[in-house]
Amino acid sequence: MxxxxxxxxxxxxxxxxxxxxxxxxxxxxxxxxxxxxxxxxxxxxxxxxxxxxxxxxxxxxxxxxxxxxxxxxxxxxxxxxxxxxxxxxxxxxxxxxxxxxxxxxxxxxxxxxxxxxxxxxxxxxxxxxxxxxxxxxxxxxxxxxxxxxxxxxxxxxxxxxxxxxxxxxxxxxxxxxxxxxxxxxxxxxxxxxxAPAPQPAAGRLRPHAWAALALLGVTIVWGAFVAGINAGFAYNTWPLMGGTLAPAEMWTQTPVWLNLLENTAAVQFVHRWLAVVTALVVLSLCWQAWRTGGGTRLRGVAAGLAAATVAQVGLGIATLLSVVWIPLATAHQGGALVLTGLLVWTLHLLRPPETPRQATPLTATPLTEMPAPR
Structure with missing residues (x-):
């Protein structure tokens, strides 16, 4: 049978x-x-x-x-x-x-x-x-x-x-x-x-994109710290803080490392410069995606990511200068979501191609021959 x-x-x-x-x-x-x-x-x-x-x-x-x-x-x-x-x-x-x-x-x-x-x-x-x-x-x-x-x-x-x-x-x-x-x-x-199309230099761009997403995540966490302790009201100038890049008020708490988490001056300082570093890493990623001749879709996402990054930096500065005007501060949080989404999309397009696997049909166990009736 x-x-x-x-x-x-x-x-x-x-x-x-x-x-x-x-x-x-x-x-x-x-x-x-x-x-x-x-x-x-x-x-x-x-x-x-x-x-x-x-x-x-x-x-x-x-x-x-x-x-x-x-x-x-x-x-x-x-x-x-x-x-x-x-x-x-x-x-x-x-x-x-x-x-x-x-x-x-x-x-x-x-x-x-x-x-x-x-x-x-x-x-x-x-x-x-x-x-x-x-x-x-x-x-x-x-x-x-x-x-x-x-x-x-x-x-x-x-x-x-x-x-x-x-x-x-x-x-x-x-x-x-x-x-x-x-x-x-x-x-x-x-x-x-x-199965997104393979991208040139995807192996090199992928760790770059992951680093950008990780930096963005850390920047967002410090943004939450800024919001939670009202550090956005501490210094409302750019790029200086109270006439200097690093105000002395940053180091008033002990132990010293606690300032980075709870001191309003230090928390705002960290968020500012994390944002700058993150923006540079993201823009570098976008440039590399264009320079290595990525596909049309990757280039389009990279262009959108670069524009969103510049806009987000601008929104952050404007939020500071406006003394945390609610519409701008809300848009700034929305901008972080947009950047997150675009980086997730970028990583999707940079996925390594999956090794083809032969589909195995679902089959029942073969039936043995039944003895002929006597």
Missing amino acids: TSLSLSPAAGPQRSAAAPKAVAVWLLVCAGMVFAMAIIGAITRLTESGLSITEWKPVTGALPPLSEAQWLAEFEKYRQIPEYQLLKRGMSLEEFKGIYFWEWLHRLWGRLIGVVFLLPFVWFWVRGQVSRALAPTLAGLFLLGGLQGFIGWFMVQSGLTERTDVSHYRLALHLGMAFLIYAALLKVALGLLDP
């Missing part, structure tokens, strides 16, 4: 559009994470983050709907140090203004969870998620849940003894947002373009 073949050709065909549909869904999720980071920036810049003093993942989706509920929420806010030491005398209408941004930030996080989970289940049930991809998507969902917990962990740090949140926890929260955003883009690009 011949063997029973269970090769894909013998069964129902998976739609060729399935990977594209999954990729588009992931890009929508990445766009929502981008918007979430922008809303988070506004929430931080308007000092709205501590206006909701409880974490209610389900019932907290609804804002106060009556005057009594608003007064109850306001009374909770009036018990924390931020109100008692910095915002005493705030009116109920002013409280509603800051409450809106924190509520919107949390609501948007819930929406991202729904927009991720429901299509994930739908694609999985329909067989449009491969076995290799399913654990990655499940991991991304778990990262999103962890990010929600980190957000509350950050808020909690400002409810008892401090008048603001821990800048270390703020950096963790922001860093996780960028990680999720980059991971969503990476997976989506892998589905849309699973």
